[in-house]
Amino acid sequence: MALVTTERMFKQALESDYAVGAFNVNNMEIIQGIVEAAMEEKAPLILQVSAGARKYAKPAYLIKLVEAAIEDTGLDIALHLDHGEDFDICKKCVDDGFTSVMIDGSKHPFEENIRLTKEVVDYAHSKGVSVEAELGKLAGIEDNINVDARNATFTDPEEAAEFVEKTGVDSLAVAIGTSHGAYKFKGEPYLDFDRLKAIHQLIPDTPLVLHGASTVLPEFVAKCNEYGGDIPGAQGVPEDMIKTAARYGVCKVNIDTDLRLAMTAEIRKYLCEHPADFDPRKYLGPARDAIRGMVQHKIKNVLNASGKA
């Protein structure tokens, strides 16, 4: 039982066409719900912390909670920085004991993304920490993205190969049509699998990462709306598409929005049905159970990762 890097997890995932869930964490109940599910399913697990999570909960609390989860469950867990925007935040997390960091240089021109990523790789690798980088831009919600728009924003396979070679990065987040949040597509969901296959063919040993991979399950949106929410037109990535991505080199699947929806739906329902209650444990307990249920569903039915830890 330990904090581990993603190296072994990804090697196994790449060989066996399954994916490791990387779940965003912001508080104790979220962490507990996720690790309970991973323990139940004997699944490999990445817990990831965004800059927003660090601001909300403070880094020391999150790190100690993850350490407590390892002590309590005996699981091996990778602790990962999600979307580090500069060298300093990556260095801070490496120094704080994270076992994996993401440097997100996707907003920079290609050469600057390479330079920044290489700087982080050199530092992180000297401390035994894995690095994820990103190339290409996650699409926003658009009708019918045409070929020109795709070529301008999605990850270019040749560039991906050059990027990995020049930076020595351990894994690469690719843009093939996903986006963050609950509103991913206006019309039919579309991911550019030809592009993903081309990237995987050129860099078959590099684990690929899919950000914005929540499915936004309709029953959870409906439950939020039934109990006073207002989330119209939300739509995510169909679960079958995530399974397909795992066959073409995607080893890490990032999920945050689905946890938010599961937790919020449960809290809304509880508070509507128990207007006299005001003990937070009464609704945070069921919310934690809802997180566990969602993560278990993902590990079993979408990521194919049960029994792989």
Ligand code: G3H
């Ligand atoms: O990449 C986005 C993740 O869902 C984290 O979101 O920046 O609101 O913590 P956040």
Ligand code: 13P
């Ligand atoms: P979702 O918003 O689809 O859950 O994506 C989360 C993510 O990519 C975190 O980096």
Ligand code: ZN
């Ligand atoms: Zn992301």
